[in-house]
Amino acid sequence: xxxxxxxxxPERAGGGRERxxxxxxxxxxxxxxxxxxxxxxRRVYAAALAILRNEQDAEDAAQEAMLKAFxxxxxxxxEARFSTWLIQITVNEALMRRRRERTVVMxxxxxxxxxxxxxxxxxxxxxxxxREIPSEALERKEVxxxxxxxxxxxxxKYRQVFMLRDMEHLNIQExxxxxxxxxxxxxxxxxxxxxxxxxxxxxxxxxxxxxxxPFEKGNKPW
Amino acid sequence: MVESIRHCEDMWREIxxxxxxxxxxxxxxxxxxxxxxxxxxxxxxxxxxxxxxLYGDExxxxxxxxxxxxxxxxxxxxxxxxxxxxxSCSAWLVPVAAMVLIAxxxxxxxSLTFRNLIKSQHALPxxxxxxxxxxxVSDGSRLFHVPGCEFIRxxxxxxxxxxxxxxxxxxxPCTRCLRQYLKTGLTHHGPQVxxxxxxxxxxxKEEFLSTAGH
Numbered sequence: 541x542x543x544x545x546x547x548x549x550p551e552r553a554g555g556g557r558e559r560x561x562x563x564x565x566x567x568x569x570x571x572x573x574x575x576x577x578x579x580x581x582r583r584v585y586a587a588a589l590a591i592l593r594n595e596q597d598a599e600d601a602a603q604e605a606m607l608k609a610f611x612x613x614x615x616x617x618x619e620a621r622f623s624t625w626l627i628q629i630t631v632n633e634a635l636m637r638r639r640r641e642r643t644v645v646m647x648x649x650x651x652x653x654x655x656x657x658x659x660x661x662x663x664x665x666x667x668x669x670x671r672e673i674p675s676e677a678l679e680r681k682e683v684x685x686x687x688x689x690x691x692x693x694x695x696x697k698y699r700q701v702f703m704l705r706d707m708e709h710l711n712i713q714e715x716x717x718x719x720x721x722x723x724x725x726x727x728x729x730x731x732x733x734x735x736x737x738x739x740x741x742x743x744x745x746x747x748x749x750x751x752x753x754p755f756e757k758g759n760k761p762w
Numbered sequence: 763m764v765e766s767i768r769h770c771e772d773m774w775r776e777i778x779x780x781x782x783x784x785x786x787x788x789x790x791x792x793x794x795x796x797x798x799x800x801x802x803x804x805x806x807x808x809x810x811x812x813x814x815x816l817y818g819d820e821x822x823x824x825x826x827x828x829x830x831x832x833x834x835x836x837x838x839x840x841x842x843x844x845x846x847x848x849x850s851c852s853a854w855l856v857p858v859a860a861m862v863l864i865a866x867x868x869x870x871x872x873s874l875t876f877r878n879l880i881k882s883q884h885a886l887p888x889x890x891x892x893x894x895x896x897x898x899v900s901d902g903s904r905l906f907h908v909p910g911c912e913f914i915r916x917x918x919x920x921x922x923x924x925x926x927x928x929x930x931x932x933x934x935p936c937t938r939c940l941r942q943y944l945k946t947g948l949t950h951h952g953p954q955v956x957x958x959x960x961x962x963x964x965x966x967k968e969e970f971l972s973t974a975g976h
Binding site for chain 2: 570573574577578581582583585586595599602603606607610661662663664672673675677678679684687688691702706707709712727730731734735737738741742
């Protein structure tokens with residue numbers, strides 16, 4: 541198993557250990573719960589942030605989701621992925637908080653606006669010379685910051701799908717279930733989110749976001 | 763499904779599915795052929811792949827400083843704390859439950875005793891009555907009395923018989939005139955008032971039953 545598997549998929553890295561931990565917590569060893577959820581704390585936080593867009597709210601929702609997961613741990617069945625179950629609880633918690641904060645009216649307006657957009661196809665705007673971007677670019681905080689800013693500009697419904705699918709690595713069906721939308725809608729929104737981010741980052745290139753990256757002059761990473 | 767790519771728009775529509783490996787083999791081949799010949803679509807493909815790769819990196823999921831510590835603390839408080847609370851609760855719950863059971867048993871015993879106390883004396887056996895004692899019964903009552911008892915109802919219908927016969931026929935002794943023969947335990951405990959009230963109640967009941975035609 542390679543290192544990236546351990547980082548991106550802790551379940552694959554320690555499935556047996558995780559199963560043991562789940563059984564132990566279900567059996568009453570609550571002190572092991574943090575050890576069980578620790579590998580997913582980033583993903584839980586990110587899932588909450590995808591919906592709430594506010595760091596403090598996301599942290600509160602993440603903590604609350606963890607507590608709800610503990611309260612319902614006996615209902616977890618082994619046929620499901622623990623991470624997916626955990627993230628679905630988080631998404632539900634975040635959505636509930638958002639509704640509670642009465643932003644639902646604004647969201648409704650966004651959604652009405654977005655539904656029209658979704659029906660029309662999104663055409664990429666930038667067709668510069670391309671190159672695969674090295675993952676080392678993420679070592680730089682500035683790059684991560686720029687990527688986060690670009691993501692934050694997406695409409696809520698695209699950002700949610702993109703974060704759950706491409707950052708949380710849920711599959712299409714799991715993303716659909718978590719958000720209560722159809723698989724077809726997930727695919728449509730995902731395509732649009734990816735293409736929009738590509739254009740946003742291409743524009744960022746023009747602004748010098750990646751000026752210190754080792755690309756050949758005149759070439760963009762996309 | 764589009765199997766031959768006529769326009770770049772056909773490519774863009776499927777490019778996300780292509781990256782996810784969710785296009786049919788025929789379409790995949792057609793798209794790959796197009797990528798080789800179309801620089802624009804190749805740019806879109808690699809740019810989109812970069813987006814998926816960069817954002818899918820764990821390093822993009824940054825959490826605020828101190829997040830892990832605060833989460834661990836919260837869980838320690840609310841999860842382990844509650845479990846410990848339950849645990850300590852369960853530790854004293856057992857003796858408390860035992861005490862409740864004991865108290866319940868005592869109350870049950872007392873209630874049974876009390877039930878005996880308030881139980882009608884007419885329902886008690888008249889074991890100590892001499893079987894050959896001459897007693898009187900009358901219509902409209904299930905009691906038997908010593909002759910001349912002032913509580914005999916419908917004296918015109920009174921009949922004499924032995925106590926043994928009366929008991930055999932389902933009559934029960936009058937608590938007034940045959941009190942001395944009743945072995946209720948009531949006199950040992952001494953709630954005389956209850957005894958009188960109870961007897962009055964039975965008389966009232968007898969009255970009611972006779973009025974109702976029973």
